[in-house]
Amino acid sequence: MKKLITGLVLLGVVATAVAQKDDSSNDALLSNGGIESLRGKAQLSETRESDKMKRVLKDREVVERNYVHQPPVIPHQIRGYKVDLNSNKCLSCHGWKYAKEVGATKVSPTHFETRDGMTLSDISPRRYFCSQCHVPQVDAKPLVKNEFRAVESLSHK
Amino acid sequence: MNMLKKIWQILKTPTSAAVGFVIALGFVGGVVFWGGFNTTLELTNTEEFCIGCHEMGDNVYQEYKETIHYANRSGVRATCPDCHVPKDWTHKIIRKIAASKEVWGKMTGIIDTREKFQDHRKSMAMREWKRMKDNDSRECRNCHNFEYMDFSEQGSRSVKMHSTALASGEKTCIDCHKGIAHELPDMEGVEGWH
Numbered sequence: 001m002k003k004l005i006t007g008l009v010l011l012g013v014v015a016t017a018v019a020q021k022d023d024s025s026n027d028a029l030l031s032n033g034g035i036e037s038l039r040g041k042a043q044l045s046e047t048r049e050s051d052k053m054k055r056v057l058k059d060r061e062v063v064e065r066n067y068v069h070q071p072p073v074i075p076h077q078i079r080g081y082k083v084d085l086n087s088n089k090c091l092s093c094h095g096w097k098y099a100k101e102v103g104a105t106k107v108s109p110t111h112f113e114t115r116d117g118m119t120l121s122d123i124s125p126r127r128y129f130c131s132q133c134h135v136p137q138v139d140a141k142p143l144v145k146n147e148f149r150a151v152e153s154l155s156h157k
Numbered sequence: 158m159n160m161l162k163k164i165w166q167i168l169k170t171p172t173s174a175a176v177g178f179v180i181a182l183g184f185v186g187g188v189v190f191w192g193g194f195n196t197t198l199e200l201t202n203t204e205e206f207c208i209g210c211h212e213m214g215d216n217v218y219q220e221y222k223e224t225i226h227y228a229n230r231s232g233v234r235a236t237c238p239d240c241h242v243p244k245d246w247t248h249k250i251i252r253k254i255a256a257s258k259e260v261w262g263k264m265t266g267i268i269d270t271r272e273k274f275q276d277h278r279k280s281m282a283m284r285e286w287k288r289m290k291d292n293d294s295r296e297c298r299n300c301h302n303f304e305y306m307d308f309s310e311q312g313s314r315s316v317k318m319h320s321t322a323l324a325s326g327e328k329t330c331i332d333c334h335k336g337i338a339h340e341l342p343d344m345e346g347v348e349g350w351h
Contacts, residue, residue, distance in 0.1 A: 059312035076314060080224060080337060087336065087344040091351035093314075098349070103317065123351075 038143055054138035062105065063137065066150045071133035072105070078136050083129055090130045091123070198253065207237040210263060216274050220339045227338075240296045240338065241285070248295075279342035286331055294330035301330065 032044055042048035060075040081089035093104040100106075111127040112120050200206060208214035218237075221227050226235040243249045268274040268281075289296065303323065308316045322328040333349065335341065344350035 059314055076312065082336065082341060085343075087341045088351050089336075092349055095351045097351070 054140045056136045056138050064150060065154050066148065068151075068154065074134050074136040076136065078131070083131065088123075088128065088130070094130075095123075198249075201253070202238040202242055204236040204238070212263065212268050212274065213237070216268075216271065217339045224338050235300065235338075239299065243292075243295060244299055248292075278340070282335075282339075282342050286335060289331040290329060293326075297330040297334070 032042075034041075040048055056077045056079070057075070058077060063073050063075050065072055078090075083090060091107070092098060093102045094107050096106055098104070107123065109119075111123050113127075114120060114124050115126060208218045226240075241252075243252055262268065266273075268277050303319075306319060308320060311319065318328075318333065322332075323330075335347075335350075
């Protein structure tokens with residue numbers, strides 16, 4: 001019995017040493033251990049082929065929100081729409097001046113408030129950069145299975 | 158008096174060979190002059206010529222390179238003169254003569270740094286918008302012909318605008334499509350902008 005234990009311990013030591021020797025090579029250190037992640041099966045050290053670019057969906061109806069206070073997603077393409085110090089293309093339709101004529105959703109009044117809750121006469125600078133929260137949608141499948149559903153009160157009927 | 162009459166007589170009755178020679182010379186000279194003139198004119202109507210000066214090459218051309226008129230799925234491009242120089246001869250010559258002011262601008266270096274360019278961006282943009290508004294966006298329409306727009310292929314937002322305001326002639330392309338090829342200046346006070 002004693003011999004067996006000693007033998008096992010010895011074996012363990014040798015195995016660890018061999019394993020350590022393996023680990024000392026750079027590749028092993030960078031190995032992902034055979035685990036497949038969202039990045040695929042690629043090793044950390046290699047640059048894998050990039051995924052195909054997804055296409056932004058063309059004009060659609062308003063997309064349901066999933067939860068209260070979710071920034072609504074953009075149901076249309078926004079290529080070339082600049083939002084900077086000089087101009088804000090989004091507000092050419094979504095600003096209160098133009099929304100009715102164009103048939104666009106008006107910017108929520110919450111966007112007129114400073115962080116102290118003071119209401120300004122125009123879009124608050126902290127809410128000016130639309131695409132910080134609002135994003136267009138692409139034709140991509142969810143990366144992981146998701147069964148999340150919006151609460152009943154938010155679904156369009 | 159008699160002398161004058163004689164000279165007139167000589168002028169009135171040249172030998173037929175001389176007449177032929179003069180006409181032929183005039184014809185050949187005309188062809189050479191016209192050909193040379195038009196070739197030179199068209200030489201100034203190329204992208205290489207336009208971005209030959211750094212004012213255009215370093216500013217507007219770089220901005221344009223990010224837009225759909227430079228790179229797109231089918232590879233059809235609209236280069237500088239396609240939008241900024243009229244196609245038909247009369248309007249082209251008028252625009253070319255007006256452009257001599259730009260040569261003066263180049264010599265005096267009115268926009269020879271990025272800062273100067275930015276300072277002048279609004280006035281330059283407004284001038285071009287006005288030109289396009291006044292000619293009903295003629296240069297856009299050289300390619301984008303309203304008659305052949307298929308609304309079923311357009312997005313719903315485009316159809317909404319094109320079938321109403323554009324169709325009725327109330328608005329023209331440039332009224333909505335500003336800044337599609339270059340950066341915009343400060344849009345404060347410009348109609349349709351916040």
